[in-house]
Amino acid sequence: xxxxxxxxxxxxxxxxxxxxxxxxxxxxxxxxxxxxxxxxxxxxxxxxxxxxxxxxxxxxxxxxxxxxxxxxxxxxxxxxxxxxxxxxxxxxxxxxxxxxxxxxxxxxxxxxxxx
Amino acid sequence: xxxxxxxxxxxxxxxxxxxxxxxxxxxxxxxxxxxxxxxxxxxxxxxxxxxxxxxxxxxxxxxxxxxxxxxxxxxxxxxxxxxxxxxxxxxxxxxxxxxxxxxxxxxxxxxx
Numbered sequence: 001x002x003x004x005x006x007x008x009x010x011x012x013x014x015x016x017x018x019x020x021x022x023x024x025x026x027x028x029x030x031x032x033x034x035x036x037x038x039x040x041x042x043x044x045x046x047x048x049x050x051x052x053x054x055x056x057x058x059x060x061x062x063x064x065x066x067x068x069x070x071x072x073x074x075x076x077x078x079x080x081x082x083x084x085x086x087x088x089x090x091x092x093x094x095x096x097x098x099x100x101x102x103x104x105x106x107x108x109x110x111x112x113x114x115x
Numbered sequence: 116x117x118x119x120x121x122x123x124x125x126x127x128x129x130x131x132x133x134x135x136x137x138x139x140x141x142x143x144x145x146x147x148x149x150x151x152x153x154x155x156x157x158x159x160x161x162x163x164x165x166x167x168x169x170x171x172x173x174x175x176x177x178x179x180x181x182x183x184x185x186x187x188x189x190x191x192x193x194x195x196x197x198x199x200x201x202x203x204x205x206x207x208x209x210x211x212x213x214x215x216x217x218x219x220x221x222x223x224x225x226x227x
Contacts, residue, residue, distance in 0.1 A: 042119075042203050042205075103160050104160065106160075
């Protein structure tokens with residue numbers, strides 16, 4: 001079974017530039033998550049989709065971050081304009097559904113450095 | 116906000132020894148999960164324990180959950196150098212959307 005795919009794996013940009021990350025979840029998984037992991041910390045949820053609808057985006061900095069999952073499969077996370085503090089790993093994850101007890105599977109992450 | 120807090124922050128042991136990591140959380144949960152993260156890699160799911168379970172085993176892993184103390188422990192027996200990684204506990208709570216809240220992790224180093 002193919003895992004959660006993410007790209008690009010690494011990205012270096014200057015502050016105030018924009019960047020986009022792509023995620024392809026495990027086939028058939030209805031729930032998709034984007035997490036932000038700053039070095040030395042645990043992942044923090046940014047946004048959760050159920051199919052193509054947003055379930056929770058309460059911790060997404062909406063002035064600069066946006067995410068979409070148009071057809072209920074792939075998802076894109078965009079940052080515009082980037083700040084130095086956005087340097088982190090952006091982890092995409094998916095699960096079969098939103099019910100408690102479903103295992104959440106993570107991708108390898110997209111590493112962002114803002115200089 | 117991060118609900119789980121792992122203890123210790125870092126742990127260094129010799130190969131063959133057992134490693135114990137603890138996690139404390141603040142609010143009631145549906146389940147608690149442990150993940151491993153190798154340096155530069157994504158998170159790998161290790162084990163899930165439900166709120167009505169007290170202990171669970173998977174290979175060399177043993178997880179306990181004490182909901183009265185709001186704490187969990189992860190025991191890795193007969194550690195190997197390949198177990199070197201960061202270990203995170205994550206709690207799932209709430210009646211609605213299912214999402215995980217992670218702690219800051221324990222960095223385990225197993226010395227050959």
